[in-house]
Amino acid sequence: MGKIIALANQKGGVGKTTTCINLCSALTGRGRKVLICDVDPQGNCTSGMGVDKSSSPNIYDVLVKSRPAAEAMVKTKYGSIIPSNRELSGATVELVGMEDREYVLKKALEPIRDSFDYIFIDCPPSLELLTLNALVAADSVLIPVQCEYFAMEGLTDLMTSIKMTKKRLNPDLEIEGLVMTMYDSRTKLSEQVKSEVENYFKEKTYKTLIPRNVRLSEAPSHGKPAIYYDRMSKGSRAYLRLANEFLKRQNEMTG
Numbered sequence: 001m002g003k004i005i006a007l008a009n010q011k012g013g014v015g016k017t018t019t020c021i022n023l024c025s026a027l028t029g030r031g032r033k034v035l036i037c038d039v040d041p042q043g044n045c046t047s048g049m050g051v052d053k054s055s056s057p058n059i060y061d062v063l064v065k066s067r068p069a070a071e072a073m074v075k076t077k078y079g080s081i082i083p084s085n086r087e088l089s090g091a092t093v094e095l096v097g098m099e100d101r102e103y104v105l106k107k108a109l110e111p112i113r114d115s116f117d118y119i120f121i122d123c124p125p126s127l128e129l130l131t132l133n134a135l136v137a138a139d140s141v142l143i144p145v146q147c148e149y150f151a152m153e154g155l156t157d158l159m160t161s162i163k164m165t166k167k168r169l170n171p172d173l174e175i176e177g178l179v180m181t182m183y184d185s186r187t188k189l190s191e192q193v194k195s196e197v198e199n200y201f202k203e204k205t206y207k208t209l210i211p212r213n214v215r216l217s218e219a220p221s222h223g224k225p226a227i228y229y230d231r232m233s234k235g236s237r238a239y240l241r242l243a244n245e246f247l248k249r250q251n252e253m254t255g
Contacts, residue, residue: 001113001114002033002035002113002114002115002116002117002118002119003117003118003119003139003140003250004109004113004118004119004121004137004138004139004140005118005119005120005121005138005139005140005141005142005176006120006121006123006131006134006135006137006138006140006141006142007019007020007120007121007122007123007141007142007143007144008123008131008134008135008141008142008143008158009125009143009144009145009154009155009158010125010126010127010131010154010157010158010161011125011146011150011151011153011154012125012126013125013146014125014144014145014146014151014154014181014182015144015146015179015181015182015210015216016122016123016125016144017040017044017045017048017122018048018181018210018216018220018226019142019144019179019181019210019239019242020036020045020120020122021036021045021048021049021078021220021225021226022216022225022226022227022235022236022239022242023120023239023242023243023246024036024078024079024118024120024225025049025078025079025225025227025228026225026227026239026240026242026243027079027117027118027243027246027247028077028078028079029227029243030243030247032117032118032247033080033115033116033117033118034079034080034116034117034118034119034120035073035079035080035081035082035112035115035116035118035119035120036049036079036080036081036082036119036120036121036122037059037069037081037082037105037109037119037120037121037122037134038059038081038082038083038084038122039059039063039084039088039105039121039122039123039124039130039131039133039134040084040088040122040123040124040125040130041084041085041086041087041088041089041091041124041130042084042086042124043083043084043085043086043088044122044220045081045084045122046081046083046084046085047220047223048219048220048223048224048225049076049078049079049081049223049224049225050076050078050223050224051074051076051081051083052083053083053084053085053086054085055074055083057071057072058072058082058083058084058085058087058088059072059082059083059084059088060084060085060087060088060091062082062108063088063091063095063104063105063108063133064091064094064095068108068111069082069108069109069111069112070111070112073112078224078225078228080116088130091129091130092128092129092130095129095130095133096129101129101133102129102132102133102136102169103133103136103137103169104133105121105133105134105136105137106133106136106137109137120142121134121137121138127157127158127161131161132165132169135161135162135165135169135170135173136165136169136170138170138173139172139173139174140173140174140175140176141162141173141174141175141176142176142177142178142179143155143158143175143176143177143178143179144178144179144181144210145178145179145180145181145193145197146181146182146193147180147181147182147183147184147187147189147190147193147194148182148189148193149189149193151193151197152193152196152197155197162175175201175204177204177205177206177246177249178197178201178204178205178206179206179208179210179242180193180194180197180205180206180209180210181210182210182211182212183209183210183211183212184211184212185211194209206242206245206246207245208238208241208242208245209238210235210238210239210242211234211235211238213226213233213234213235213238215229215230215233215234215235215236216233216235216236218230226239227239227240
Protein backbone atom coordinates (compact mmCIF):
# COMPACT_ATOMS: atom_id res chain seq x y z
CA MET A 1 0.00 0.00 0.00
CA GLY A 2 1.31 3.44 -0.94
CA LYS A 3 2.38 5.81 1.81
CA ILE A 4 0.72 9.23 1.86
CA ILE A 5 2.90 12.10 3.08
CA ALA A 6 1.75 15.69 3.53
CA LEU A 7 4.32 18.46 3.09
CA ALA A 8 3.18 21.19 5.43
CA ASN A 9 4.32 24.36 7.12
CA GLN A 10 1.99 27.19 8.07
CA LYS A 11 4.69 29.71 7.20
CA GLY A 12 5.08 30.50 3.49
CA GLY A 13 8.38 30.68 1.61
CA VAL A 14 10.10 27.85 3.49
CA GLY A 15 10.93 25.71 0.45
CA LYS A 16 7.94 23.39 0.82
CA THR A 17 7.03 23.21 -2.87
CA THR A 18 10.71 23.08 -3.94
CA THR A 19 11.20 20.13 -1.57
CA CYS A 20 8.07 18.41 -2.85
CA ILE A 21 9.06 18.72 -6.54
CA ASN A 22 12.70 17.73 -6.14
CA LEU A 23 12.22 14.92 -3.63
CA CYS A 24 9.47 13.39 -5.77
CA SER A 25 11.43 13.63 -9.02
CA ALA A 26 14.53 12.19 -7.30
CA LEU A 27 12.47 9.25 -6.01
CA THR A 28 10.97 8.76 -9.48
CA GLY A 29 14.54 8.65 -10.81
CA ARG A 30 15.23 5.91 -8.27
CA GLY A 31 12.47 3.80 -9.83
CA ARG A 32 9.73 4.56 -7.30
CA LYS A 33 6.15 5.25 -8.39
CA VAL A 34 5.37 8.72 -7.07
CA LEU A 35 2.34 11.01 -7.24
CA ILE A 36 2.14 14.65 -6.17
CA CYS A 37 -1.28 15.88 -5.14
CA ASP A 38 -1.19 19.68 -5.40
CA VAL A 39 -3.71 21.15 -2.96
CA ASP A 40 -2.20 24.64 -2.94
CA PRO A 41 -4.34 27.09 -4.98
CA GLN A 42 -1.12 28.82 -6.13
CA GLY A 43 -0.42 25.67 -8.18
CA ASN A 44 3.36 26.11 -7.92
CA CYS A 45 3.96 22.36 -7.77
CA THR A 46 1.92 21.98 -10.95
CA SER A 47 3.92 24.49 -12.99
CA GLY A 48 7.18 23.35 -11.37
CA MET A 49 6.53 19.87 -12.74
CA GLY A 50 6.04 21.32 -16.22
CA VAL A 51 2.24 20.89 -16.21
CA ASP A 52 -0.16 23.55 -17.49
CA LYS A 53 -2.20 25.01 -14.62
CA SER A 54 -5.28 25.05 -16.84
CA SER A 55 -5.20 21.22 -17.07
CA SER A 56 -8.64 19.73 -16.57
CA PRO A 57 -9.86 17.83 -14.62
CA ASN A 58 -7.75 18.93 -11.66
CA ILE A 59 -7.79 18.68 -7.85
CA TYR A 60 -10.72 21.11 -7.66
CA ASP A 61 -12.84 18.73 -9.75
CA VAL A 62 -11.77 15.82 -7.54
CA LEU A 63 -12.62 17.55 -4.25
CA VAL A 64 -15.70 19.55 -5.19
CA LYS A 65 -17.20 17.70 -8.16
CA SER A 66 -16.32 14.16 -7.05
CA ARG A 67 -14.33 13.35 -10.20
CA PRO A 68 -12.18 10.20 -9.70
CA ALA A 69 -8.58 11.11 -8.81
CA ALA A 70 -7.33 8.72 -11.52
CA GLU A 71 -8.97 10.91 -14.19
CA ALA A 72 -7.16 14.03 -12.96
CA MET A 73 -3.65 12.55 -12.91
CA VAL A 74 -1.08 13.89 -15.36
CA LYS A 75 2.02 11.77 -16.02
CA THR A 76 5.38 13.49 -16.48
CA LYS A 77 8.88 12.07 -16.69
CA TYR A 78 9.47 13.49 -13.20
CA GLY A 79 6.48 11.64 -11.67
CA SER A 80 2.69 11.96 -11.78
CA ILE A 81 0.72 14.93 -10.47
CA ILE A 82 -2.88 15.90 -9.80
CA PRO A 83 -2.70 19.57 -10.84
CA SER A 84 -4.08 22.65 -9.12
CA ASN A 85 -4.83 26.28 -9.95
CA ARG A 86 -6.55 29.39 -8.55
CA GLU A 87 -9.94 27.74 -9.00
CA LEU A 88 -9.11 25.78 -5.85
CA SER A 89 -9.28 28.98 -3.76
CA GLY A 90 -13.06 28.71 -3.69
CA ALA A 91 -13.01 25.05 -2.68
CA THR A 92 -12.70 25.83 1.03
CA VAL A 93 -16.05 27.62 0.99
CA GLU A 94 -17.68 24.85 -1.04
CA LEU A 95 -16.25 22.10 1.16
CA VAL A 96 -17.64 23.69 4.34
CA GLY A 97 -21.17 22.58 3.45
CA MET A 98 -20.17 18.99 2.67
CA GLU A 99 -20.72 16.00 4.89
CA ASP A 100 -17.44 14.68 6.41
CA ARG A 101 -15.72 17.70 4.87
CA GLU A 102 -12.34 16.88 6.48
CA TYR A 103 -12.27 13.43 4.84
CA VAL A 104 -12.95 14.38 1.19
CA LEU A 105 -9.32 14.09 0.06
CA LYS A 106 -8.74 10.88 2.02
CA LYS A 107 -11.70 9.22 0.28
CA ALA A 108 -10.58 10.52 -3.12
CA LEU A 109 -7.04 9.12 -2.80
CA GLU A 110 -8.08 5.71 -1.44
CA PRO A 111 -8.84 4.09 -4.86
CA ILE A 112 -5.43 5.06 -6.34
CA ARG A 113 -3.30 4.54 -3.25
CA ASP A 114 -2.09 1.06 -4.23
CA SER A 115 -0.87 2.30 -7.62
CA PHE A 116 1.97 4.29 -6.01
CA ASP A 117 4.84 3.81 -3.59
CA TYR A 118 4.47 7.37 -2.31
CA ILE A 119 1.82 10.06 -2.63
CA PHE A 120 3.02 13.52 -1.58
CA ILE A 121 0.46 16.23 -0.82
CA ASP A 122 1.71 19.81 -1.24
CA CYS A 123 -0.32 21.90 1.23
CA PRO A 124 -1.16 25.63 1.22
CA PRO A 125 0.96 27.73 3.63
CA SER A 126 -1.85 28.07 6.19
CA LEU A 127 -4.04 25.88 8.34
CA GLU A 128 -7.36 25.82 6.54
CA LEU A 129 -9.73 23.15 5.32
CA LEU A 130 -7.47 22.09 2.42
CA THR A 131 -4.49 21.57 4.75
CA LEU A 132 -6.74 19.79 7.24
CA ASN A 133 -7.90 17.45 4.45
CA ALA A 134 -4.24 16.72 3.68
CA LEU A 135 -3.42 15.97 7.33
CA VAL A 136 -6.43 13.65 7.60
CA ALA A 137 -5.52 11.82 4.37
CA ALA A 138 -1.83 11.45 5.27
CA ASP A 139 0.06 8.75 7.15
CA SER A 140 2.76 11.26 8.05
CA VAL A 141 3.89 14.88 7.73
CA LEU A 142 7.19 16.03 6.24
CA ILE A 143 8.03 19.51 7.48
CA PRO A 144 10.45 21.82 5.63
CA VAL A 145 11.96 24.30 8.12
CA GLN A 146 13.65 27.45 6.87
CA CYS A 147 16.87 28.34 8.72
CA GLU A 148 15.53 31.79 9.61
CA TYR A 149 14.51 33.70 12.73
CA PHE A 150 10.75 33.06 12.62
CA ALA A 151 11.06 29.38 11.73
CA MET A 152 10.52 28.08 15.27
CA GLU A 153 7.41 30.21 15.67
CA GLY A 154 5.74 28.69 12.60
CA LEU A 155 6.86 25.25 13.68
CA THR A 156 5.17 25.59 17.08
CA ASP A 157 1.85 26.49 15.40
CA LEU A 158 2.13 23.54 13.01
CA MET A 159 2.88 21.07 15.82
CA THR A 160 -0.26 22.27 17.64
CA SER A 161 -2.31 21.70 14.45
CA ILE A 162 -0.85 18.21 13.97
CA LYS A 163 -1.56 17.34 17.60
CA MET A 164 -5.19 18.49 17.25
CA THR A 165 -5.65 16.55 13.99
CA LYS A 166 -4.16 13.43 15.58
CA LYS A 167 -6.45 13.73 18.59
CA ARG A 168 -9.72 14.40 16.75
CA LEU A 169 -9.51 13.21 13.14
CA ASN A 170 -6.48 11.04 12.32
CA PRO A 171 -5.03 9.14 15.31
CA ASP A 172 -2.43 7.40 13.11
CA LEU A 173 -0.80 10.62 11.88
CA GLU A 174 2.98 10.70 12.52
CA ILE A 175 5.84 13.13 11.93
CA GLU A 176 7.79 11.81 8.94
CA GLY A 177 10.66 14.20 9.56
CA LEU A 178 11.94 17.76 9.36
CA VAL A 179 14.08 19.07 6.50
CA MET A 180 16.24 22.14 7.07
CA THR A 181 16.02 24.42 4.01
CA MET A 182 17.79 27.64 2.89
CA TYR A 183 20.75 26.73 5.07
CA ASP A 184 23.69 29.12 4.92
CA SER A 185 26.79 27.78 6.65
CA ARG A 186 28.28 31.31 6.79
CA THR A 187 25.66 32.60 9.23
CA LYS A 188 25.36 31.90 12.93
CA LEU A 189 21.57 32.07 12.62
CA SER A 190 21.37 29.05 10.30
CA GLU A 191 23.47 27.05 12.74
CA GLN A 192 21.37 28.18 15.73
CA VAL A 193 18.06 27.24 14.08
CA LYS A 194 19.52 23.88 12.97
CA SER A 195 20.75 23.15 16.52
CA GLU A 196 17.41 24.08 18.08
CA VAL A 197 15.44 21.89 15.69
CA GLU A 198 17.85 18.96 16.13
CA ASN A 199 17.77 19.38 19.89
CA TYR A 200 13.96 19.36 20.02
CA PHE A 201 13.16 16.79 17.32
CA LYS A 202 16.25 14.58 17.67
CA GLU A 203 16.26 11.71 15.14
CA LYS A 204 13.25 13.14 13.27
CA THR A 205 15.49 15.82 11.74
CA TYR A 206 17.09 14.84 8.43
CA LYS A 207 20.88 15.06 8.32
CA THR A 208 20.77 16.43 4.75
CA LEU A 209 20.76 20.24 4.72
CA ILE A 210 19.25 22.06 1.73
CA PRO A 211 21.38 25.14 1.01
CA ARG A 212 20.38 28.52 -0.31
CA ASN A 213 20.92 28.10 -4.05
CA VAL A 214 19.93 30.26 -7.01
CA ARG A 215 19.44 27.21 -9.26
CA LEU A 216 16.63 25.97 -7.00
CA SER A 217 14.86 29.32 -7.50
CA GLU A 218 15.43 29.39 -11.27
CA ALA A 219 14.26 25.85 -12.09
CA PRO A 220 10.45 26.37 -11.72
CA SER A 221 10.43 29.09 -14.39
CA HIS A 222 11.76 26.44 -16.79
CA GLY A 223 8.97 24.02 -15.80
CA LYS A 224 11.29 21.36 -14.44
CA PRO A 225 12.72 20.18 -11.10
CA ALA A 226 16.14 21.60 -10.21
CA ILE A 227 17.69 18.13 -10.41
CA TYR A 228 16.79 18.13 -14.13
CA TYR A 229 17.51 21.81 -14.70
CA ASP A 230 21.03 21.69 -13.23
CA ARG A 231 21.85 18.34 -11.67
CA MET A 232 25.30 19.41 -10.50
CA SER A 233 24.18 22.51 -8.58
CA LYS A 234 24.58 22.52 -4.80
CA GLY A 235 20.81 22.50 -4.32
CA SER A 236 20.23 19.58 -6.70
CA ARG A 237 22.94 17.47 -5.11
CA ALA A 238 21.41 18.14 -1.70
CA TYR A 239 17.96 16.94 -2.84
CA LEU A 240 19.50 13.79 -4.36
CA ARG A 241 21.12 13.10 -0.99
CA LEU A 242 17.80 13.79 0.75
CA ALA A 243 16.09 11.19 -1.49
CA ASN A 244 18.74 8.62 -0.48
CA GLU A 245 18.30 9.44 3.21
CA PHE A 246 14.50 9.29 2.84
CA LEU A 247 14.64 5.82 1.24
CA LYS A 248 17.10 4.58 3.86
CA ARG A 249 14.67 5.65 6.59
CA GLN A 250 11.76 3.94 4.81
CA ASN A 251 13.75 0.71 4.61
CA GLU A 252 14.60 0.92 8.31
CA MET A 253 10.90 1.44 9.19
CA THR A 254 9.68 -1.51 7.14
CA GLY A 255 12.72 -3.71 7.69
